[in-house]
Amino acid sequence: VTAASAETLPTLGYALLALLARQPGTGYDLARQLKDPIGLFWEAGHSQIYPQLGRLEELRLVRSRSARGRGPRPTKTYAITLRGVAALRAWVGQPVRRRGGRDELLLKVYASWVAEPAATLQLLREAEAHHAAQLATYLARRAAAQAAGAADAPPSDPRFTDYATLRRGIGHERGRLAWCRWLARRVARAAPGSA
Amino acid sequence: VTAASAETLPTLGYALLALLARQPGTGYDLARQLKDPIGLFWEAGHSQIYPQLGRLEELRLVRSRSARGRGPRPTKTYAITLRGVAALRAWVGQPVRRRGGRDELLLKVYASWVAEPAATLQLLREAEAHHAAQLATYLARRAAAQAAGAADAPPSDPRFTDYATLRRGIGHERGRLAWCRWLARRVARAAPGSA
DNA sequence: ATCTCCATGTAACTCGTTACATGATTTT
């Protein structure tokens, strides 16, 4: 029974379970988190989240309590159930189904031989700025996590998995940044006067 | 007019233009390429490609010549037009619209504190094997590209942008691999006896 | 004989994005 429901859940469902496994929250809370903290590796808008929470509740993977809200509708606070934790645990063990890595910047660079060097440089400068900013926020968060002892926590501690994903985020941004800089220098060298 | 059509094209359209800018080909050729060479940064199935080629032709960004094929239908060979090159060039210059980075492995790791260490290790070993294999193929291709002088070609040479994207692919795989290994060691150390 | 490769399309469905719609409380 659990296996059947686990097979039909989209990845977003597990993303929501992963957040609710840490602490209960409203759909609004989850939407906010899927823009920043784990938003970095799984994004979703609220229009996708509310229906998905409904489906998770039908499957008894989450439970909700309604309270009179400040808006027109009641405010629902969701919490994960034991079945929900079990489904999440089972999913983590299954191998990742890798679907198309889609990277627009790489595609543009691949096509950039048709463009003017100045346009390519502009593109790279923007990407560089973005990655530098992202890196800075990750580094700040890592510093905070380390101060809270996340680096030395056991893998069964959510703070540790926070730290582990942050570490990857930092590596990713650093790698991209270095590549952008290398390419920009390379393009600029070949076409002087388009800085 | 060009600007209007450029705004309505999905990224897949530009991926196809980028491939056709290098050499003409059939829908089948493009589908094959979008599984391996640039498939690494933009994937698509043939059911998405054929209709998109039709739309590109309506917009006069590509042109096709039909020949009696070996199948039931004629075989169409597509080539990019001058308008197509112009549209591609314009697109490269525009900043990337970044949409949700979706990374299932990171999400699983983020949730892995609920799982058994053995399951997490299994997951990491599989990811590690995948990235190692990918890295090996990239390294082989880079060696071939370097032997062909791609590294020293100007940025206006498609061989150079091949090399540049390959370089990023290698950096990406190396970074992931190192992270997987670090995490696996960390998880194994905390839970001995689940190797 | 069967399998793989070449080659093209459509249909059904799921996933994701943008836009529409509503309304109270808190901050500026």
Add this chain to the structure above:
DNA sequence: AAAATCATGTAACGAGTTACATGGAGAT
């Protein structure tokens, strides 16, 4: 007074995946 934040939903559309459908040529 206006704007941002909290809070929930639906509708329409666009992008992506899986499955259906066909059939010749060459290799095993």
